[in-house]
Amino acid sequence: MTAATRNDVPVALEGNGVELRLMPIGGGMSVGYISLPRGTDMGPALKGLPDDACQCPHWGYLLKGRIRMSTAAGEEEYEAGQAYYWGPGHVPVALEDSEFVEFSPSEEFQQVIEHVVAQLG
Template identity: 40%
Template sequence: MPKVSRDTATQGGDYGAVVDRAEEFGDYTVDFVTFREDIDHRPLLKGLPDDRCQCPHWGYVFRGELTLHYADHDEIYREGDAFYAPAGHVPVHTEPGSEYLQISPSDELRRTNEVIMKNFTARRPPD
C-alpha cells in the first residue's frame, strides 16, 4: 500500500512564501502545504475559468487558518478541521505558519498548478 509523509514526498518544492511537498498516487495527489506568509491567490489564479481554482480538494488543517472565497461566501478552516473545497474557490488568506494536507484529483491539480506557476514566475522580481 503506498504511503507518503511530508518528509518522504518527492514532488513540489520550496517557493519561499510556501513549501509544498507532494506525491502522486494514480489519479490523486497528496500535498503537505506550509505557508510562511499570508498569500492572496487571486493574482495567481488569473487565467483559470472565472479566475478561480477549478480543482476540488479534500484536506485537514494541522496548524493555523485557511480562508477560501467562493462567489457567494467565505469558508474558514482552522486547526483540527477537515474540509472539502469544491471547484470555484480562491484561497484569500492563509495565516503565516499554517500547515495543511490536501488531496486532489491529479489532472485538475496539474492544470491549476501550471497557471499558478506561470503567474508566480511572472510576478517574481528578477534575481
C-alpha cells in the first residue's frame, strides 16, 4: 500500500499560480493534488491533443472552489464538496480559486502533462 499527503507528493508542474503535484500510488494509478487560480483556462495548454482536450480520465474530489468543465457534450460546473469523474475529452476552467485531489491512470496522465509542459515552453 502507498499513502501520501499533499506535501509528500512532488511538484510535476507549476507556474502562474497553477500547481500539480503527482505521484504513482500503485495499480497503474497516480494521485494528483491540483491548485488552479480563478480564471485559469487549460484550453490553450491542451491545444494539439485529440479534440484539443485532455484525454485522460480522472476521478476526484473538489476541496475548494468551482470548476467549469467543457466537453463535446456541453459544459458542466463542479463545486467544492463534490466528487467527480471527468472522462476523456474535457477542458477545465477555474471559475474560482480551486483545489482538488484526483486519481488518474499514470501513463495517460503523464502524456498529458508532457504535452502541457511543451505548450507552456
